[in-house]
Amino acid sequence: MSEQQGDFASDYSISIYALSEKALTVVFGQVISETLWHLVSSFNRLLTQNPFSGLTTTVPAYSTLTVFFDPLVVASADLPGKTCYEKVSAYLKTISHNEPGQTGLGGNHIVIPVCYGGDFGPDILTVAQNNGLSETEVITLHSGASYRVYMIGFVPGFAYMGGMPQTLATPRKQVPAAAIPAGSVGIAGLQTGIYPIEIPGGWQIIGRTPLQLFDATRQQPALLKGGDSITFKDITIEEFNAYRV
Amino acid sequence: MIKPGLLTTVQDRGRYQYLAQAIPVSGAMDQLAHRLANKAVGNDDDRATLEFTYANASFKTHTAVLLAYSGDGAFLMYRGEIMPAEKPLLFPEGAILTFTHNPLGARTYLAVAGGWQVPEIMGSKSTYLPVKFGGLEGRKLVAGDVLCNGDAISAVSAAIIHELSSRGLIYPNWRISREILLPLNRKSIRVVLANEFNWFDASSIIAFLTKTYQISLKSDRMGCHLSGKPMVRKAKKELLSTAVTPGVIQVTGNGDLVILMADCQTTGGYPRIAHVADVDLPLCAQLKPGDDISFSEISRDEAEELYLQQEHDLLLISKAINIKYTSTI
Numbered sequence: 001m002s003e004q005q006g007d008f009a010s011d012y013s014i015s016i017y018a019l020s021e022k023a024l025t026v027v028f029g030q031v032i033s034e035t036l037w038h039l040v041s042s043f044n045r046l047l048t049q050n051p052f053s054g055l056t057t058t059v060p061a062y063s064t065l066t067v068f069f070d071p072l073v074v075a076s077a078d079l080p081g082k083t084c085y086e087k088v089s090a091y092l093k094t095i096s097h098n099e100p101g102q103t104g105l106g107g108n109h110i111v112i113p114v115c116y117g118g119d120f121g122p123d124i125l126t127v128a129q130n131n132g133l134s135e136t137e138v139i140t141l142h143s144g145a146s147y148r149v150y151m152i153g154f155v156p157g158f159a160y161m162g163g164m165p166q167t168l169a170t171p172r173k174q175v176p177a178a179a180i181p182a183g184s185v186g187i188a189g190l191q192t193g194i195y196p197i198e199i200p201g202g203w204q205i206i207g208r209t210p211l212q213l214f215d216a217t218r219q220q221p222a223l224l225k226g227g228d229s230i231t232f233k234d235i236t237i238e239e240f241n242a243y244r245v
Numbered sequence: 246m247i248k249p250g251l252l253t254t255v256q257d258r259g260r261y262q263y264l265a266q267a268i269p270v271s272g273a274m275d276q277l278a279h280r281l282a283n284k285a286v287g288n289d290d291d292r293a294t295l296e297f298t299y300a301n302a303s304f305k306t307h308t309a310v311l312l313a314y315s316g317d318g319a320f321l322m323y324r325g326e327i328m329p330a331e332k333p334l335l336f337p338e339g340a341i342l343t344f345t346h347n348p349l350g351a352r353t354y355l356a357v358a359g360g361w362q363v364p365e366i367m368g369s370k371s372t373y374l375p376v377k378f379g380g381l382e383g384r385k386l387v388a389g390d391v392l393c394n395g396d397a398i399s400a401v402s403a404a405i406i407h408e409l410s411s412r413g414l415i416y417p418n419w420r421i422s423r424e425i426l427l428p429l430n431r432k433s434i435r436v437v438l439a440n441e442f443n444w445f446d447a448s449s450i451i452a453f454l455t456k457t458y459q460i461s462l463k464s465d466r467m468g469c470h471l472s473g474k475p476m477v478r479k480a481k482k483e484l485l486s487t488a489v490t491p492g493v494i495q496v497t498g499n500g501d502l503v504i505l506m507a508d509c510q511t512t513g514g515y516p517r518i519a520h521v522a523d524v525d526l527p528l529c530a531q532l533k534p535g536d537d538i539s540f541s542e543i544s545r546d547e548a549e550e551l552y553l554q555q556e557h558d559l560l561l562i563s564k565a566i567n568i569k570y571t572s573t574i
Contacts, residue, residue: 017440018545020490021523021552025440030485059264059488061512066488068261071549072556083546152267153486153512156376160486197376216366216378222266 016089021071022056024088029063032162032190036063037150041227043095052091053077060226061151062160067092107149107227112194112209114143114185114232115240120208123173127187127204130170138206139234141165142185147192147230157196157214157222161230164192176202183208185232196222210243246390250302250344255361255380255392256354257293259507260369267511270491271371271379274466274507274530275352277555278316281421282356284563285313286333287401287570292360293370295386297353303343306336310394311358311406315423317350317531323415331421333358335409350531358402359395373508374466404570419569421562426555427528435525436494436540437548441484441516445496449476453518453540458502460536466508468495469529471538475500476518489513492521492529504529522548524555 015027026043029036044060047067054073059066071084079087116139117124128138147163154160164187172188177200180186184195186203195201196213213223224230246253256279259272273279273296280290300319312334314321321328322343328334336342344353363370363381372380381390398406408417428435442450458473476496489495493505495515504521505513506529521529522543532538543551 018437018520019439019488020492020520021549023488023490025487032485057261057264059511061487062485064485064487066490068264068490071552075553083549085545085549151486151512152265153488154267154510156267156269158267199375214376216376216383220266221263221268221367226265 016092018085019066021084023066023068024085024092025064025066026092027064032062032150034148034162037148037162040065046095047092050095052079052088054088061153107225107229109229109231110224112185112211112230112232113235113239113243114207114209115235115237116142116185116207118237120237120240121185121206123186123204124206127168127170127206131167133167138168141168142192142206143232143234145231147232149224149226149228149230151226152222152224155195155197155199156216157224159193159213159222159224159228159230161192162190164190166190168192170204172202173204176200177205180205181208183210183213185209194224208240210240246386246388246392247303247305247341248301249386249388249390250297250299252298253302253386254296254372254374255293255363255386256296256371256507257360257369258291259371260367260373260379263367264488264511268367269373269508269511271373271466272369272507273352273354273371275316275354275527276530277426277527278352278423278530279354279356280559281331281423281426281562282313282315282354283360284559284566285315285331285421286311286356286358287399287403287405287566288356288358288360289399290559292356292395293363293380294354294356295361295392297344297355298351300344300346303341306338306340306342307391309335309337309410311335311398311402311409312342312355314353314355315421316353317347318353319344319347321353321355329416329420331423332416332419333405333409334416335406336415351533352530357394358406359398362393362395375508401567401570408570426558428525431528431531432536432538434528434538434540435522435543435548435551436519437522437543437545439493439517439519442518444478444480444482444516445518446477446479449474449500450518452476453502454542455539457537457539460532460534460538462534464532464534466506468506468509469504469532471502471504473502476502478516482516484514484516486512486514489517490520492523492526493517494519494521506530522551524548524551 054069056068074084081087147161149159180201188203256273259270377383458471461470463470
């Protein structure tokens with residue numbers, strides 16, 4: 001191994017646990033941070049570029065990467081270890097970082113138009129009052145920041161985003177709303193996110209986007225993916241309606 | 246379809262390639278029964294079957310057709326007789342088939358030679374009802390629905406049909422033994438302790454591994470909800486949302502246990518006390534509200550060994566059927 005290269009396992013304190021007979025989770029840390037997210041996503045990229053025999057798919061999250069595999073294939077793979085758990089763990093520990101030219105995050109920049117407040121954002125006042133702001137200030141702050149999609153989870157296409165100004169942080173509702181319409185933009189603690197489909201939910205809803213976040217028939221059903229950078233653009237109700245025709 | 250039953254959907258092995266976009270695995274809840282029904286008609290395991298929940302369903306064949314069923318939710322009746330499970334069954338055109346109550350379990354799988362034909366979405370034919378995609382128009386079956394089998398049936402299916410029709414039989418004398426693939430005690434679920442099991446106090450962990458838990462009415466394709474002694478946390482730690490998978494046993498905020506099932510979310514933030522050994526997940530798919538279950542601990546390596554052994558046995562079953570009908574492996 002050259003001096004420039006190290007492996008994740010010895011350079012960062014990663015740990016591995018079995019999620020099932022078909023999946024292992026690699027843990028990089030316990031907090032939400034750009035640094036950890038960067039580690040998870042570069043590890044994910046390196047693994048998918050250099051898969052072991054039997055790798056099925058991977059699921060990145062805030063500070064973990066879960067690796068799914070076919071035990072039948074792994075069992076007969078030429079990897080050190082007796083069990084599939086040992087074999088896959090051994091392979092994951094050899095994944096090295098610091099590949100030249102691989103520093104980019106690889107995400108797209110996506111602008112999401114949002115019609116804030118009114119019927120589309122019934123909780124904007126709650127967010128404003130919680131932070132001693134006016135509704136306009138909430139809109140300016142929310143649409144003025146740049147966000148990173150950390151993970152997709154919860155329901156198909158739901159993007160968990162970090163990067164929201166601390167001054168907008170608002171706790172979840174005590175009692176979740178029975179139905180939150182598709183496209184609703186919400187706040188929960190320090191996170192912002194968009195509901196891709198109509199479901200019950202506890203996030204504070206401040207607006208709605210006319211974009212379709214999830215469509216099962218699209219090539220990539222989820223509009224957003226981990227690593228994308230996001231900005232929100234304040235639009236009027238007329239502009240919102242124009243998107244829909 | 247004359248009577249659709251409580252909840253009948255098209256399912257297969259599931260959707261694994263889109264987990265990172267938070268698309269659930271879905272697929273048959275009881276993968277073993279799904280696979281055995283497929284094998285019995287000479288299909289590959291990934292062909293779509295119909296998942297029936299309990300009984301009270303009936304349908305009529307529009308053509309002569311080779312079917313097989315497996316599972317514990319219902320018995321298939323034809324002309325007043327119970328048809329044997331895990332066997333190929335050749336029915337003539339116009340046969341009226343009915344699923345009647347089987348007290349043992351909840352779900353039954355009906356396979357057809359060639360598999361049920363519905364469009365593939367994201368690499369699978371499985372129905373995901375909460376977002377209404379996959380299967381037949383993203384919904385459960387209703388009276389009046391007509392389903393067709395795939396055009397291309399396997400050489401094994403063709404040979405089975407030939408054997409039965411030339412001898413005027415409904416079914417042959419062989420069947421797949423599902424019983425030997427399942428443990429004797431189907432209400433004792435083997436589990437492997439999970440990453441956060443030590444977040445709970447000792448008495449909770451002991452209770453989990455010794456006490457009886459009851460399946461609650463809230464249970465569905467997303468999860469098996471259990472009622473019983475609530476788990477008590479030692480420390481007020483929070484888990485950052487991370488991937489989960491069917492079989493994982495989450496502990497909710499009020500200490501209740503939920504076994505995640507086929508339609509479960511792809512990520513979760515509840516601590517996990519254990520996961521069900523993959524070979525015992527079909528047992529969970531057959532649980533009904535009110536059933537009592539208990540958990541017994543096995544090691545990670547044992548669970549893996551059981552999995553590999555069962556896959557080996559399933560491979561042998563396919564090989565045996567292939568050799569019988571086509572003299573090839």
